[in-house]
Amino acid sequence: MEALKKKILTEGKAIGTEIVKVDGFLNHQLDVRFLEEIGAEFKKRFSDIHVDKILTVEASGIAIACASAPLFGYPPVVFAKKAAPSTMNEGFYEAEAKSFTKGTVSKLKVAEKFINEGEKILILDDFMASGEASAALAQIVKEAGAETVGIGAVIEKGFQGGSDRLREMGYRVESLAVIDRIDDGVITFR
Amino acid sequence: MEALKKKILTEGKAIGTEIVKVDGFLNHQLDVRFLEEIGAEFKKRFSDIHVDKILTVEASGIAIACASAPLFGYPPVVFAKKAAPSTMNEGFYEAEAKSFTKGTVSKLKVAEKFINEGEKILILDDFMASGEASAALAQIVKEAGAETVGIGAVIEKGFQGGSDRLREMGYRVESLAVIDRIDDGVITFR
Numbered sequence: 172m173e174a175l176k177k178k179i180l181t182e183g184k185a186i187g188t189e190i191v192k193v194d195g196f197l198n199h200q201l202d203v204r205f206l207e208e209i210g211a212e213f214k215k216r217f218s219d220i221h222v223d224k225i226l227t228v229e230a231s232g233i234a235i236a237c238a239s240a241p242l243f244g245y246p247p248v249v250f251a252k253k254a255a256p257s258t259m260n261e262g263f264y265e266a267e268a269k270s271f272t273k274g275t276v277s278k279l280k281v282a283e284k285f286i287n288e289g290e291k292i293l294i295l296d297d298f299m300a301s302g303e304a305s306a307a308l309a310q311i312v313k314e315a316g317a318e319t320v321g322i323g324a325v326i327e328k329g330f331q332g333g334s335d336r337l338r339e340m341g342y343r344v345e346s347l348a349v350i351d352r353i354d355d356g357v358i359t360f361r
Numbered sequence: 362m363e364a365l366k367k368k369i370l371t372e373g374k375a376i377g378t379e380i381v382k383v384d385g386f387l388n389h390q391l392d393v394r395f396l397e398e399i400g401a402e403f404k405k406r407f408s409d410i411h412v413d414k415i416l417t418v419e420a421s422g423i424a425i426a427c428a429s430a431p432l433f434g435y436p437p438v439v440f441a442k443k444a445a446p447s448t449m450n451e452g453f454y455e456a457e458a459k460s461f462t463k464g465t466v467s468k469l470k471v472a473e474k475f476i477n478e479g480e481k482i483l484i485l486d487d488f489m490a491s492g493e494a495s496a497a498l499a500q501i502v503k504e505a506g507a508e509t510v511g512i513g514a515v516i517e518k519g520f521q522g523g524s525d526r527l528r529e530m531g532y533r534v535e536s537l538a539v540i541d542r543i544d545d546g547v548i549t550f551r
Contacts, residue, residue, distance in 0.1 A: 201423070
């Protein structure tokens with residue numbers, strides 16, 4: 172997605188060799204008009220599939236999923252929680268995922284009642300690194316007897332191998348911008 | 362907002378005397394089409410004010426803010442973080458807020474660069490209890506030399522006094538549904 176690559180280059184910031192910071196439009200401050208363009212691009216890439224629900228992870232993923240939902244005909248959006256609130260007292264699925272930028276392991280939780288057997292689930296997220304978060308969500312989908320029909324990431328750090336790994340597991344993956352290298356403040360796209 | 366009250370009664374669940382669970386459309390699973398109606402209602406209530414930015418708190422607040430932004434002409438949405446990621450290494454404002462449902466104290470953080478002097482900020486959130494989260498956000502706005510032009514909550518637990526407290530502090534508050542009492546599974550609106 173050319174507009175996204177341009178936005179990453181003009182508004183993003185490369186740090187070291189592994190981090191690209193896009194807190195100006197994707198991770199802290201949100202450019203909702205641009206997120207709608209991202210939603211339209213996901214719809215274009217996944218135009219041939221039927222989506223019953225969009226699954227993502229709090230927090231930034233919520234913005235992506237909400238901006239994409241109208242394009243897919245307003246399926247319910249479900250976001251996995253990293254911590255269970257005191258009101259989450261019914262059954263839930265849980266899967267572990269490591270966050271690269273936070274250096275922590277999160278236990279992603281989704282209430283059982285929100286993923287049903289046979290549903291076709293589209294997983295969307297802002298970043299893909301090693302693909303751990305998406306793999307954890309896909310595991311939850313499987314456990315629920317539902318089907319992951321696609322995995323979409325806005326920005327993929329290609330050098331961390333996430334999409335390769337997920338494709339080997341049999342998933343269809345679409346990343347809107349794949350970064351091949353971050354070197355001394357310079358971002359190179361695939 | 363009548364449609365909201367109806368949705369709370371039909372899809373929500375009252376627990377004990379203090380909790381109303383609306384994880385089916387607002388807090389875990391999101392009904393984006395309905396969130397757009399909520400955004401339109403906020404715009405109606407705040408139709409006379411100019412909004413430079415919408416400020417909210419992760420995670421559920423993001424969905425509300427993103428669904429409202431188009432109605433206000435797509436101002437940037439900024440969401441306060443409860444934990445600082447390793448990439449948040451520049452200056453940020455911080456204010457404490459207690460979460461009623463999680464029983465924890467969060468230190469809400471907003472990068473300094475995203476709230477600028479003189480900006481008119483609309484604070485939006487999903488729930489209002491004692492008003493701690495909104496007060497914390499308003500404190501951050503003040504610290505940045507910006508102005509809180511309004512505070513909007515989707516659901517207010519009126520019996521916890523949040524909006525009264527915020528109005529005493531001089532803020533304009535709009536809650537789309539005010540719950541007066543939760544008693545043995547029965548929700549009474551103001």
